[in-house]
Amino acid sequence: MTTDANPPLPNIAIDGPAGAGKTTVARDVASRLDYRHIDSGGMYRAVTLIAVERGYQACDWEDEDRLVQLAEKLDIDYLGQNGETRILLEGEDRTRDLRDAAVERRVSQVASVPGVRWALVEKQRQLAMSGGVVMDGRDIGTCVLTDAPLKVFLTAATPVRVMRRLVQKHCSGSPVTWDEAARSVVARDVIDSTRAESPLRLAQDAIVIDSTRLSRGDVVSQICFMVDSLRRGGRATR
Ligand code: DC
Numbered sequence: 001m002t003t004d005a006n007p008p009l010p011n012i013a014i015d016g017p018a019g020a021g022k023t024t025v026a027r028d029v030a031s032r033l034d035y036r037h038i039d040s041g042g043m044y045r046a047v048t049l050i051a052v053e054r055g056y057q058a059c060d061w062e063d064e065d066r067l068v069q070l071a072e073k074l075d076i077d078y079l080g081q082n083g084e085t086r087i088l089l090e091g092e093d094r095t096r097d098l099r100d101a102a103v104e105r106r107v108s109q110v111a112s113v114p115g116v117r118w119a120l121v122e123k124q125r126q127l128a129m130s131g132g133v134v135m136d137g138r139d140i141g142t143c144v145l146t147d148a149p150l151k152v153f154l155t156a157a158t159p160v161r162v163m164r165r166l167v168q169k170h171c172s173g174s175p176v177t178w179d180e181a182a183r184s185v186v187a188r189d190v191i192d193s194t195r196a197e198s199p200l201r202l203a204q205d206a207i208v209i210d211s212t213r214l215s216r217g218d219v220v221s222q223i224c225f226m227v228d229s230l231r232r233g234g235r236a237t238r
Contacts, residue, residue, distance in 0.1 A: 008131030013140035016154035018188040019161030026136035040137035044111040045098040068115030108191035141203035151206040
């Protein structure tokens with residue numbers, strides 16, 4: 001039970017373009033503060049993965065209904081484990097599969113389907129209901145957790161984001177070329193920021209962190225410092 005002496009921990013929203021480092025930073029912040037990390041992009045990837053496995057086509061209207069039903073019914077859970085965030089689909093750990101190339105190619109399209117978004121936004125709000133969540137994505141501050149007391153918009157120059165994507169792909173054992181990584185980052189930026197339903201944009205009350213020249217540790221420390229100020233009753237300033 002929450003009492004005035006024991007207020008809920010504030011939720012933290014982290015949004016930004018592909019390759020800005022949101023998920024890694026959100027995970028590290030959650031780990032440092034003992035919060036729960038919810039990678040909302042993982043939900044869009046989860047629906048895409050299962051749709052790909054079932055042979056659904058996102059461009060087909062009939063299948064759009066099936067995608068929405070899938071998003072509504074799919075059991076998605078998050079497990080923090082040794083500083084990592086594992087994503088369970090129907091109880092099975094599918095974290096690794098969510099980064100498959102087939103998922104990567106289609107996920108922005110699936111994330112543009114309004115009914116899929118409504119279903120997943122509902123799940124995201126449920127997970128954040130008791131507070132103490134660090135949630136990263138594209139519309140967390142503008143749509144999912146509009147009353148989050150701390151909203152961060154994390155960005156970085158495009159070549160830096162491409163380089164990070166390249167390194168991430170290399171480390172995950174599915175290397176791509178610079179041109180492939182650049183095309184994928186730019187294509188994602190266009191789809192994510194121009195779609196009709198909750199596009200990526202800066203929330204009015206978000207604090208922008210440009211990580212072009214910052215290390216991951218610097219960004220994590222800045223955010224933890226802001227959370228600390230908030231919890232002491234101050235404002236979330238740097
Ligand atoms: O952050 P990511 O690369 O795992 O996101 C995968 C896709 O899902 C990407 O195309 C953006 C989309 N997404 C979204 O539309 N809204 C969110 N809250 C999170 C991700």
